[in-house]
Amino acid sequence: MTRSSDIEAEAFGPHDHQACRAQALAAVEAACAARRLRMTPARACVLEALLEAHRAMTAYELLDRLREAGLGSQPPVAYRALDFLVRNGFVHRIERLSAFVACTHGGSEHVAVFLICRGCRGVAEAVLPQLGAGLAASAAGQGFSVERMVIEGEGLCARCREAEAA
Template identity: 60%
Template sequence: MTSREGSASAPVAFSDHDHAACVEDTLAAAEEVCAERGLRLTPVRRKVLELLLQEHRALGAYAILDLLRDAGFGSQPPVAYRALDFLVKNGFVHKIERLNAFVACVHPGETHSPAFMICRKCDAVAEAQSTPLKGALGAAARSTGFQIERTVVEAEGLCPDCAEASGS
């Protein structure tokens, strides 16, 4: 696995944006959603979400665990996994199955079918929407009678920056 520590050179998503504001805003939005729904955004959970927002890419559970330890939280796997379970279940974080890693959702709260573009070179992850019921898969599901409950849609390739760097 390529290096996933250190936020110094963390690649931002494919388009530039005000990252500090993006972290603040999303965190505030999450607080609000939790308040509305009676969910408890406890310190560990909030910290995990904050870390994922800051990195702005997929982090493995054990990378998160290291960062949690640095922040003074418990350092055993269940600490990270339980916080991630909560965040995933409530739509604040998505799991990237291809990487066994986790990434903060860019529009938390709303239920949606995410799709991801994963750069194989710099590990950047961008979230897009998928429309699972349209297209070939939806047609196949309808024709066989399969009831789709959840979809995993992940594209692996080169992000714009890395494509350019490696001579297109």
């Protein structure tokens, strides 16, 4: 199978990505100011790389970006930046792909629901507050306190489905 769809995947629906990207960056900046978090050049570099497209990137791809930007070439540099971004809710780890994706919901508290395309590795994030609340209530009923919840749905995006059918 050829990966002609290895071009930068947009979110699965057409949208103004410039605006979407600017909004995400502004939300992170606001959150950093409010929570007194420090956005170092390495952290910003990783976040900006992830915001270029709605595509999951591995720590090694991100390390390449850091190296290109002259910000470091050792894996811990990438892992430390990712750890900060994930811990603060600006980036999510997609277990299914062992990769990372920028959050499109401004780092607010939410259950992340991902639609992951296995063709182009495109990732769309949906927020379903009722689903999160329902799961949390069910967990609470069993005396379980949920600290982190990520739901991953794998499949094919419209473009990859077309490519497969062709």
